[in-house]
Amino acid sequence: MNTKRYFSSISRISAFFEPIKLEEMDRVKLMDRLDVKYIIPIHQLPVILLALQEHYRMLTVNDRLLSPYETLYYDTCDFDLYHAHHDGKLNRYKIRSRDYVNSDQKFFEIKFKNNRGRTIKNRISLPYIEDQLYSEASEFVDLLTPLDPAELKGVLWVDYSRMTLVSKATTERLTIDLNLTYRDHFNRVSYPMMVIAEVKYENVTNSLFMEIMREQRIKQCSISKYCFGIISLHETIKQNRFKQKISKIHKLISQYDDLPSISNTRSVSMV
Numbered sequence: 514m515n516t517k518r519y520f521s522s523i524s525r526i527s528a529f530f531e532p533i534k535l536e537e538m539d540r541v542k543l544m545d546r547l548d549v550k551y552i553i554p555i556h557q558l559p560v561i562l563l564a565l566q567e568h569y570r571m572l573t574v575n576d577r578l579l580s581p582y583e584t585l586y587y588d589t590c591d592f593d594l595y596h597a598h599h600d601g602k603l604n605r606y607k608i609r610s611r612d613y614v615n616s617d618q619k620f621f622e623i624k625f626k627n628n629r630g631r632t633i634k635n636r637i638s639l640p641y642i643e644d645q646l647y648s649e650a651s652e653f654v655d656l657l658t659p660l661d662p663a664e665l666k667g668v669l670w671v672d673y674s675r676m677t678l679v680s681k682a683t684t685e686r687l688t689i690d691l692n693l694t695y696r697d698h699f700n701r702v703s704y705p706m707m708v709i710a711e712v713k714y715e716n717v718t719n720s721l722f723m724e725i726m727r728e729q730r731i732k733q734c735s736i737s738k739y740c741f742g743i744i745s746l747h748e749t750i751k752q753n754r755f756k757q758k759i760s761k762i763h764k765l766i767s768q769y770d771d772l773p774s775i776s777n778t779r780s781v782s783m784v
Contacts, residue, residue, distance in 0.1 A: 530571035
């Protein structure tokens with residue numbers, strides 16, 4: 514199945530959303546929040562967007578609705594942060610640098626998942642993304658985590674294009690990620706038929722999007738993009754507790770012709 518016609522339909526529908534500008538996003542920064550994820554087949558996204566049009570605004574950056582993101586995740590040589598998530602440990606961390614390409618902004622970010630299920634994000638602006646943690650990034654890790662920044666290195670790039678929607682009625686932000694690609698020094702894995710949507714909110718919310726997910730019989734899927742990427746590029750890594758979720762994802766996307774494509778990318782730089 515050629516994805517071009519889906520993207521054409523998605524682009525046409527997105528153009529009719531009421532826009533919201535970057536400087537208006539402060540009310541939904543949600544740096545301390547709850548979040549819920551969904552895996553959506555791309556062929557269902559146009560119908561879902563149509564149902565959202567009257568109730569959400571869409572972020573526009575430099576007159577663009579789709580924003581390319583390039584993210585580098587950090588971990589130890591033994592993937593300690595991945596294993597903490599896999600083993601279900603509470604009070605766990607994700608460390609990453611992100612390039613918001615359309616706005617030419619780069620941030621180093623620390624995400625902390627506490628024992629109440631809330632995600633707390635802190636970040637600092639940096640001029641460039643670095644494979645090893647130096648100066649401000651290293652000091653930031655020292656300040657906010659028990660981790661040793663000297664043991665962290667860039668292990669996984671995650672690239673995708675994001676739509677960001679903001680509810681007109683509640684303090685809710687919805688992100689929709691397309692063209693998901695994972696890469697490291699050696700391999701690249703792409704999932705063109707899979708969309709990852711995430712609802713982010715402060716407290717209990719009456720989310721129209723979550724209602725639509727129930728109507729479409731799309732269930733929540735809590736696996737993180739980082740963990741899914743590590744599994745995609747490291748097939749032998751421990752993944753027992755993720756097997757059921759991974760199986761559901763592959764069952765969903767295997768219904769279509771555009772299966773995940775894996776290619777050698779030995780020339781890719783991690784810097």
